[in-house]
Amino acid sequence: xxxxxxxxxxxxxxxxxxxxxxxxxxxxxxxxxxxxxxxxxxxxxxxxxxxxxxxxxxxxxxxxxxxxxxxxxxxxxxxxxxxxxxxxxxxxxxxxxxxxxxxxxxxxxxxxxxxxxxxxxxxxxxxxxxxxxxxxxxxxxxxxxxxxxxxxxxxxxxxxxxxxxxxxxxxxxxxxxxxxxxxxxxxxxxxxxxxxxxxxxxxxxxxxxxxxxxxxxxxxxxxxxxxxxxxxxxxxxxxxxxxxxxxxxxxxxxxxxxxxxxxxxxxxxxxxxxxxxxxxxxxxxxxxxxxxxxxxxxxxxxxxxxxxxxxxxxxxxxxxxxxxxxxxxxxxxxxxxxxxxxxxxxxxxxxxxxxxxxxxxxxxxxxxxxxxxxxxxxxxxxxxxxxxxxxxxxxxxxxxxxxxxxxxxxxxxxxxxxxxxxxxxxxxxxxxxxxxxxxxxxxxxxxxxxxxxxxxxxxxxxxxxxxxxxxxxxxxxxxxxxxxxxxxxxxxxxxxxxxxxxxxxxxxxxxxxxxxxxxxxxxxxxxxxxxxxxxxxxxxxxxxxxxxxxxxxxxxxxxxxxxxxxxxxxxxxxxxxxxxxxxxxxxxxxxxxxxxxxxxxxxxxxxxxxxxxxxxxxxxxxxxxxxxxxxxxxxxxxx
Numbered sequence: 077x078x079x080x081x082x083x084x085x086x087x088x089x090x091x092x093x094x095x096x097x098x099x100x101x102x103x104x105x106x107x108x109x110x111x112x113x114x115x116x117x118x119x120x121x122x123x124x125x126x127x128x129x130x131x132x133x134x135x136x137x138x139x140x141x142x143x144x145x146x147x148x149x150x151x152x153x154x155x156x157x158x159x160x161x162x163x164x165x166x167x168x169x170x171x172x173x174x175x176x177x178x179x180x181x182x183x184x185x186x187x188x189x190x191x192x193x194x195x196x197x198x199x200x201x202x203x204x205x206x207x208x209x210x211x212x213x214x215x216x217x218x219x220x221x222x223x224x225x226x227x228x229x230x231x232x233x234x235x236x237x238x239x240x241x242x243x244x245x246x247x248x249x250x251x252x253x254x255x256x257x258x259x260x261x262x263x264x265x266x267x268x269x270x271x272x273x274x275x276x277x278x279x280x281x282x283x284x285x286x287x288x289x290x291x292x293x294x295x296x297x298x299x300x301x302x303x304x305x306x307x308x309x310x311x312x313x314x315x316x317x318x319x320x321x322x323x324x325x326x327x328x329x330x331x332x333x334x335x336x337x338x339x340x341x342x343x344x345x346x347x348x349x350x351x352x353x354x355x356x357x358x359x360x361x362x363x364x365x366x367x368x369x370x371x372x373x374x375x376x377x378x379x380x381x382x383x384x385x386x387x388x389x390x391x392x393x394x395x396x397x398x399x400x401x402x403x404x405x406x407x408x409x410x411x412x413x414x415x416x417x418x419x420x421x422x423x424x425x426x427x428x429x430x431x432x433x434x435x436x437x438x439x440x441x442x443x444x445x446x447x448x449x450x451x452x453x454x455x456x457x458x459x460x461x462x463x464x465x466x467x468x469x470x471x472x473x474x475x476x477x478x479x480x481x482x483x484x485x486x487x488x489x490x491x492x493x494x495x496x497x498x499x500x501x502x503x504x505x506x507x508x509x510x511x512x513x514x515x516x517x518x519x520x521x522x523x524x525x526x527x528x529x530x531x532x533x534x535x536x537x538x539x540x541x542x543x544x545x546x547x548x549x550x551x552x553x554x555x556x557x558x559x560x561x562x563x564x565x566x567x568x569x570x571x572x573x574x575x576x577x578x579x580x581x582x583x584x585x586x587x588x589x590x591x592x593x594x595x596x597x598x599x600x601x602x603x604x605x606x607x608x609x610x611x612x613x614x615x616x617x618x619x620x621x622x623x624x625x626x627x628x629x630x631x632x633x634x635x636x637x638x639x640x641x642x643x644x645x646x647x648x649x650x651x652x653x654x655x656x657x658x659x660x661x662x663x664x665x666x667x668x669x670x671x672x673x674x675x676x677x678x679x680x681x682x683x684x685x686x687x688x689x690x691x692x693x694x695x696x697x698x699x700x701x702x703x704x705x706x707x708x709x710x711x712x713x714x715x
Contacts, residue, residue, distance in 0.1 A: 116421050117414075120247075123200050130196055137189045138252045142259040144182030149395040150263060151175045156388035189248075197243040201236050207428055208232045214432045217505045218459070226309030228427070234304050235423050242417035250410045253403035260399045268385060271393050274375055275400060296350045298419035303343045310336055369394050434504050434525070439518065441527040447516050448531075448612040448643035450479040450502060456510030457497055457666075471497040473666040474511065479643050484656065486648035488687060489663035495647045498663070499615055502645060503532045533606035535638075537617040537647075539598045541590030546575055546601070547582040549590075553609035562608060568637045569604035570630035571597065596627035603634045614639055616646040618653060660684070 124131055151171055159168030212228060220228075264272040313319045314332055323332055376390035457472040472494045479485050487495045500506055501513060504520055513520045520528060533553075541549045550562045562582065566572035574597060578584040590598045606614065616635070632652060639646075648654050655674055662670040662677065662684050670681035677684040 113418055113422070116418055116425065119425065120242075120421055123203060124196065126203075127196050127199055130192055134189060134192045134196065134248065135251060135255075137185055137192065138248075139255050139259075141182055141185045141189060142252070142255045144178055144185060145256060146260050146263050146396060146399050147178050147182075148175055149392040149399065150267075151178065152395055153267070153386075153388035153392035156391055157386045158388075161387070189252075193244050193248045197240050200243055201240060204236045204239070204424060205232055208236070208424065211428050211430060215430065216433045217500070219430075219433070224309045226312035227305045229312060230301070230305035230308040231423055231427050234308065235301060235420050238301070239417060239420050239424070242413065242420065246410055246413040246417060249406060250414075253407045253410065256399060256403040257407070260396055260403070264393065264396055264400070267389055267392065271376060271379075271385075271389075275393070275397060293350060293413075293415060295419075296346055297417075298423075300343065300346050300350065301420060301423055303339055303346065307336065307339050307343065310339070369397050434507050435521075436525040437520075437522040438524070439522045439527075440524045441515075441531060443527075443530070446531050446612045448479075448481040449514075449516050450477075450613065450643060450645070451514040451517070452477045452498075452501075452511065453514065454511035455498075455501065455508045455513060457494075457501065457506070458509045470666055472501075472508075475663075475666075475668055476511075477661060477668060477671075479645060481643055482641055483658045484639055484644040484646065486646050486654050486657035486660045487663060488648050488654065488660060488684065490683075490687070492665075493663040494666040495663055496617065497666075499617065499645060499647060502613070502615055503529050503534065530609075531611050532613045532615060533609050533611035533638075535599070535602050535606055535614070535616045539590065539602035541586050541593075541598065541601070543585070543588045545580075545583045545585055546578070549586060549601070550582075550605055550608055553605045557608055562604075565607040566601075566604045568607055569600045569634040571600040571604055571634075594627075596631060599631055600634050603631075603638050607638055612642060614642045614644040614646075616644060618647060618649040 151174060155168060155171045155175070158164060159171055209232060212232075261272065261276075264275065310332070314323060314336075323329060373390065373394065376385060376393060379385035380387050380390060452475050455472055455475045455477075456470065458470045475494075475498065477485075487498065489495055497506075501508055504513075504525060507521065515523065515528065515531075542552070547559070547562065550565070551557060554561075559582065563572055566575055575582055575584070584592075586592050586601075590601070593601065616639075635653075646653055646657070648657070648660075654660055657674075659671060660674060660677055661668055662681055664683055669683060670677055672680070678688065
């Protein structure tokens with residue numbers, strides 16, 4: 077989408093919206109905060125609300141699994157005390173079979189729990205991806221012009237994929253370990269409260285050291301995602317057709333490889349550090365996991381020797397310690413993982429919280445009732461300096477202009493005059509910062525964006541096509557269009573014969589951005605696409621590329637069909653367009669300095685005369701015969 081309109085000049089030096097301009101700066105600022113954010117935790121939990129029935133089932137399965145995991149310790153005590161030591165063979169066999177059955181049932185419950193947990197995780201991740209995509213679809217074209225597409229792709233794909241561990245392992249692990257600890261402690265205190273107190277003495281050693289480790293891992297996780305994003309940006313730019321051509325043209329292969337290698341090494345080192353962070357903590361936890369059983373064997377053995385406790389109890393206790401210290405250790409790691417995951421969710425929410433700069437109105441246009449009268453009343457437009465400062469720079473200043481239904485208006489002026497910005501305001505790619513824009517007397521801000529843009533066809537200077545077939549690229553204009561309708565539009569655009577000669581005709585792949593087609597073919601296919609759409613209003617930014625006479629003539633014929641009977645606003649580069657326009661509007665420094673017909677402007681507007689003379693090297697109004705000749709050549713007026 078960002079590529080689609082790049083030919084219209086939507087970049088750092090063209091029109092842009094206030095918040096869209098510094099959106100990338102704002103995304104980074106939000107993503108790099110480092111603290112435990114309860115608001116983010118609450119938002120994460122809300123994502124599970126639609127799946128609460130499955131979540132409750134998971135918790136029930138976890139609870140039953142926790143009981144199943146501690147039951148073997150209790151059964152072991154009974155096997156020793158009631159079976160082996162008392163010589164009861166039948167009870168020994170029954171308890172042994174019960175132990176086997178519990179183990180099998182617990183294993184099956186674990187598989188079911190894992191399936192349910194992953195089911196919820198995949199649903200939540202899909203919801204996040206869709207929510208991010210929808211939010212990005214709401215942004216203006218200027219947002220995409222000022223934000224690297226690779227960074228956005230990384231947030232939608234890499235960041236969302238990375239949270240799977242947070243959902244399945246961290247969140248589910250937290251609940252599972254918490255229930256396991258609760259069930260284990262309940263059984264332990266029921267068996268012997270003094271031994272339970274002794275086992276709990278080392279618990280603080282599992283909890284205290286985790287906070288610092290969590291903060292460090294959170295910071296590293298944010299850095300890792302930033303470098304992943306940077307590498308995704310470089311890959312998306314250098315592996316595209318345009319980037320590949322540029323790199324080879326300027327022999328930048330080694331430089332790009334060096335840049336990628338640097339980022340790759342940085343990412344490797346960060347991930348190695350992330351893997352090592354907390355190793356001392358986990359060594360500490362492992363050490364106390366061994367100290368606890370040693371204390372119990374010593375104290376428990378003393379109790380058994382003095383006949384104050386049965387042998388099966390101490391064996392059961394040492395078995396239960398693994399069910400206590402293991403979850404405690406994992407619970408400590410959950411705290412660390414939660415802090416790491418916050419960095420991921422913060423990056424995701426920084427996109428989801430972006431403001432929508434252009435909002436759809438409630439009024440839906442009736443297609444048959446649109447006349448196509450466009451009116452700009454004192455329209456001004458400013459965009460920020462893309463450094464993140466709130467300094468506004470004017471692109472248009474109090475422009476008043478009217479396009480009557482069926483009228484063809486040409487925009488001319490020097491580069492940076494505001495022509496592209498004005499063109500972009502008509503379909504509300506951005507909204508004016510001052511004044512108002514009306515369609516058939518109705519303020520465009522009150523109109524539904526979908527119905528407004530359905531009445532407007534755009535032929536950009538550098539038409540974009542998906543890496544798909546000719547057929548599917550035409551269907552972008554009207555999804556239910558038949559092949560016959562496509563062929564009719566292509567014939568009118570002087571492109572059907574070329575398509576018919578392709579190896580698979582309309583099913584031929586056009587290549588990335590349509591690079592398998594020539595410049596003239598892309599322009600005519602773009603015209604065919606708009607003809608298929610059938611809009612009431614046409615917005616055209618004529619291409620400046622040099623074309624041979626035959627192709628130029630075909631494009632002129634196609635444009636004549638396209639503009640016939642439609643309201644048209646054209647950024648004119650060809651003299652033929654200027655001469656055939658019903659009105660020519662001259663822009664300079666964001667203001668309308670003159671408007672009228674060609675002959676009139678040559679006499680009354682010095683700027684227009686200068687543009688004309690510089691471009692064509694003539695000093696006076698050409699004779700009619702010369703005009704026709706110049707028109708056939710398709711001369712261009714500098715933007």
